[in-house]
Amino acid sequence: MDKNFAARRRRDLVIAAVLAALAALAPLFVKDVYVQNILILTLMYAALSQSWNILSGYCGQISLGHALYFGIGAYTTELLFTKFGVLPWFGMLGGGVIAALIAMGLGYPFFRLRGHYFVIATIVIAEIGLLLFQNWEWAGAAMGITIPVRGDSWLKFQFMRSKLPYFYFALVLCCLAWFVTWWLEDSKWGFWWRAVKDNPEAAESLGVVVFNSKMGAAAVSAFLVAIGGAFYAQFLAYIDPESVMGFQFSLLMALPAVLGGIGTLWGPVLGAAILIPMTELTRSYIGGSGRGVDLIVYGTLIVLISLALPQGLVSLFSRAKSKGATR
Amino acid sequence: MTALLETRGVWQRFGGLVANSDVSISVGRGEIVGLIGPNGAGKSTLFNLIAGVLPPTQGTIWFDGEDVTKMPAAERCQRGVGRTFQVVKSFETMTVIDNVIVGALVRNTVMREARRKAHEVLEFTGLAARADVRASDLVPAEKRRLEVARALATEPKLLLLDEVLTGLTPTEAQTGVALVRKVRDAGITVLMVEHVMEIVMPLVDRAIVLDLGKVLVEGKPTEVVRDPKVISAYLGDRHAVSA
DSSP states (O other): OHHHHHHHHHHHHHHHHHHHHHHHHHHHHOOOHHHHHHHHHHHHHHHHHHHHHIIIIISOOOOSOTHHHHHHHHHHHHHHHHHHOOOHHHHHHHHHHHHHHHHHHHHHHHTTSOTHHHHHHHHHHHHHHHHHHHHOGGGTGGGOEEOOOOOSBTTTTBOSSOSHHHHHHHHHHHHHHHHHHHHHHTSHHHHHHHHHHHOHHHHHHTTOOHHHHHHHHHHHHHHHHHHHHHHHHHHHSEEOHHHHHOHHHHHHHHHHHHHHOTTSSSHHHHHHHHHHHHHHHHHHHHOSSSSOHHHHHHHHHHHHHHHHOTTOTHHHHHHHHHHHSOO | OOOSEEEEEEEEEETTEEEEEEEOOEEOTTOEEEEEOSTTSSHHHHHHHHHTSSOOSEEEEEETTEEOTTOOHHHHHHHTEEEOOSSOOOOTTSBHHHHHHHHHTTTOOSHHHHHHHHHHHHHHHTOGGGTTSBGGGSOHHHHHHHHHHHHHHTOOSEEEEESSSTTOOHHHHHHHHHHHHHHHHTTOEEEEEOSOHHHHTTTOSEEEEEETTEEEEEEOHHHHHHOHHHHHHHHOHHHHHHO
């Protein structure tokens, strides 16, 4: 049994390595900038959803306010860069740390709330964050911040001529978020989180400090999401509150994980790989008429998938597997 | 040598309701003690006070020579108090082995050791064949067993069993009894709340009867069952007279 378990973990790692290698080769075949753009967004949302999944999937604390951490990552990076000339790489890390601290600060009162009340609190806090940034003059208020062009360089993480550097960074970020999840899944924290999600009272009786586990999950989750926000800001080269902190980001982090399989290692990646291209394609082929047909089609597809596979898309694979092997 | 567990003058009030009034009990090392009494006697409340789910309104609780009255449940588990729940609380989305690993992580920080410990406990409790099954797919008797396994994985000094034998078929109950004996033989003290007198009485070394939140009688099981006060608490005064 232990051998099975170790083999499964190794197999996951191998599959991930192969997928990452294939993805890294994709730009050799994909020259179209529009498609490259979709690939970048898909990788970014896979990474974000994977990070969201740590707190909401594994630990069971459903957050619909992760746009806040995304925005904090973006704003910290750009404010430090435009006001103090700090390189985006440091801003990125700084944004991650600030987001993690804020997540824990917010967790202190909010982790006492359960279920829907917690979800509502996360939505409200993210909206407050959005309003604050819309009115904060020093941070550009509703006008936002335009990132000054200083020429293509890895040092300043800025590229105007090609999208490929962004693609590779998004790929690395996606791999990082996946690997962190993979590693945490078979750690004390991973077990504690799942126990907290399933039954906090029983977890407490088994020596799990429920509150601390939630705080840990929130910090890791917010840190990674903020890194994603910093990336997105550099990628857009312009940010304003609505474009990095809007509610749609909270949704787009949750949806891939929910669709792919919440609280699973592969769910977010799988969900993002289907959802994000679908979003972009429906928008560009049937959107734009002003009648919202794209959203109707998009919404219908989500509903159909959720109805057919309530456990998420990953259940397609586990079902096939359970017929063959023991697990 | 001091008792492993002691409650001193413990009171618990919920608004106007007094669930425990001035309860002082002690459990010695290596004993199997039964905590019995009719419905609403305050057994479960006392149990939760000992496990640390909530602090008592008044009085103190001592475990292994230490005042644990204000200690939260997780910390008490680290000190060596393991428990099961009357209404089973399995981690439903996790496999049986993963359920037990959560408990094993209290004393094993390295995953491999926690996993090994968990397998050991599954062997001990007779659940080894079900290790890779999801907890939600277990039958009720197995879920009870999993509760015990999980608690045992924390390597407790004191195991609190909350009605683990209730609602089982006679055969299942007998295997349950055998498991409790095995636990005690492994050097773990057991305090069990039970409803079904005929199963518990042959098993326990000592019985404590609670009624209306107070300790009614305490002693050897054979004596306790014959005590008129106990009979009247369970069946009413008419039966006590005829006994």
